[in-house]
Amino acid sequence: xxxxxFNFSAGPATLPVPVLEQTQxxxxxxxxxxxxxxxxxxxxPEFTRIIEEAEADLRKLMAIPDNYKVLFLQGGASQxxxxxxxxxxxxxxxxxxxVTGSWSKKAAEEAAKFCNVNIVAKGxxxxxxxxxxxxxxxDAAYVHYCDNETIQGVEFSEAPDVGDALLVADMSSNFCxxxxxxxxxxxxxxxxxxxxxxAGVVVVIVREExxxxxxxxxxxxxxxxxxxxxxxxxxxxWSIYVCGLVFKHLLxxxxxxxxxxxxxxxxxxxxxxxEASSGFYSSPVEPSxxxxxxxPFTIPADATLExxxxxxxxxKNMVQLKGHxxxxxxxxxxxxxxxxxxxxxLAAFMKDFQSRH
Ligand code: PMP
Numbered sequence: 001x002x003x004x005x006f007n008f009s010a011g012p013a014t015l016p017v018p019v020l021e022q023t024q025x026x027x028x029x030x031x032x033x034x035x036x037x038x039x040x041x042x043x044x045p046e047f048t049r050i051i052e053e054a055e056a057d058l059r060k061l062m063a064i065p066d067n068y069k070v071l072f073l074q075g076g077a078s079q080x081x082x083x084x085x086x087x088x089x090x091x092x093x094x095x096x097x098x099v100t101g102s103w104s105k106k107a108a109e110e111a112a113k114f115c116n117v118n119i120v121a122k123g124x125x126x127x128x129x130x131x132x133x134x135x136x137x138x139d140a141a142y143v144h145y146c147d148n149e150t151i152q153g154v155e156f157s158e159a160p161d162v163g164d165a166l167l168v169a170d171m172s173s174n175f176c177x178x179x180x181x182x183x184x185x186x187x188x189x190x191x192x193x194x195x196x197x198x199a200g201v202v203v204v205i206v207r208e209e210x211x212x213x214x215x216x217x218x219x220x221x222x223x224x225x226x227x228x229x230x231x232x233x234x235x236x237x238w239s240i241y242v243c244g245l246v247f248k249h250l251l252x253x254x255x256x257x258x259x260x261x262x263x264x265x266x267x268x269x270x271x272x273x274x275e276a277s278s279g280f281y282s283s284p285v286e287p288s289x290x291x292x293x294x295x296p297f298t299i300p301a302d303a304t305l306e307x308x309x310x311x312x313x314x315x316k317n318m319v320q321l322k323g324h325x326x327x328x329x330x331x332x333x334x335x336x337x338x339x340x341x342x343x344x345x346l347a348a349f350m351k352d353f354q355s356r357h
Pocket of ligand 1: 078146170
C-alpha cells in the first residue's frame with residue numbers, strides 16, 4: 001500500500017509499518033497537544049510521559065531488574081566505547097576485551113585510550129574462540145564483548161560465562177531480538193537504529209551500583225550519574241518517542257519470545273537457501289555462531305555474479321543487500337521488523353537466481 005521495498009539494510013534499518021503510520025498520524029499534532037514531538041519541551045508533560053513509558057515498556061519487554069538504570073543517550077554505540085571505560089574504570093585499570101569482529105575490535109581500540117586492554121580472545125571473523133581458551137585477567141574491571149558482530153554475522157548463542165567478573169555487552173545489532181537474562185550483565189548497550197528505532201539514541205542498561213564512579217574528567221554528557229533520567233540536557237526526543245512505539249509494538253508481538261520465534265523463522269529461510277545451494281552460495285561463518293540478524297554470503301565460484309545478484313534483487317524490490325565494504329559479497333540483515341514475507345521472497349529469489357546461473 002505504501003510502495004515499500006524489502007529493506008535488508010544493516011542499519012539504519014526497516015521499521016514496523018504500524019509504527020511509521022503512528023508517527024505519521026502524530027507528526028503535526030501529537031495527541032491533541034497542537035505540536036509535533038519534535039517541537040515540544042523535553043520537560044513538558046507530553047514528553048515526560050513519552051520517556052517514562054518508553055523506559056517502562058523496555059523494562060517490561062526485557063524483564064530488566066529494578067537494580068538496573070536505563071539511559072537513553074546520544075553519541076551512538078561508538079561513544080559508549082569511551083564512556084564505558086570512563087565510567088567503570090580508574091586510571092591504570094585493566095579491562096578484558098573479546099574480539100570477534102570489527103565492532104569489538106573498535107571497542108577495544110577506544111578503551112585502550114583510557115586503560116590497559118587485554119585482548120583475552122581473538123576470533124578469526126568466522127567463529128568465537130572456545131571459552132576455555134580465554135585468558136581472563138584476575139582483577140580486570142570488566143569483560144567486554146560484542147553479542148552480535150553486524151559486519152561478520154557472528155553471534156553468541158548465550159552470554160559467555162565469566163564467573164564473578166563484570167560482563168559488558170554491545171548488543172547494538174541484536175538488541176530486543178531475543179530474551180536476555182539482564183542479571184548476568186553489568187552493562188548492556190545498543191544503538192537504536194537496527195532493531196528498535198531511528199538513529200540518534202543509544203540505550204544503556206547498567207547495574208545501579210556501578211553508576212556514580214566515573215573518572216573526574218568524564219564529560220558530563222558521558223557520566224551515567226549525571227545522565228540518569230536521560231534529561232540532564234536535551235535528549236534525542238524524536239528518536240526516544242519512536243523507540244517507545246517500537247517497544248509497544250514488540251510487546252504486542254508476544255514479547256521477546258514471540259519476536260525470537262519470528263526471527264528464527266526468517267533467518268532459517270535464508271540459511272536454508274544457502275545450505276540447499278550445493279555450494280553456489282556460501283556462508284563464511286561457523287554454523288554454531290551464525291547470526292540471526294545479519295547473514296553474510298558470497299557466490300564463491302564467480303564473484304561477478306554477486307553484482308548481478310544485487311542488481312536483479314533490487315529490481316525485485318529487495319534492497320541494501322550489498323555486503324559491508326570491508327568484506328564484500330552480500331549481507332541480508334533480517335532484524336525484528338523485517339517481515340517474514342521479506343525473508344521468503346529473498347530465499348525464493350536466491351533459488352531462482354541460482355537456477356538461472
Ligand atoms: N556496535 C555494533 C555491533 C554496531 O553494529 C554498530 C553500528 N553499525 C556500532 C557498534 C556503532 O554504532 P553507532 O553507529 O551507533 O555508533
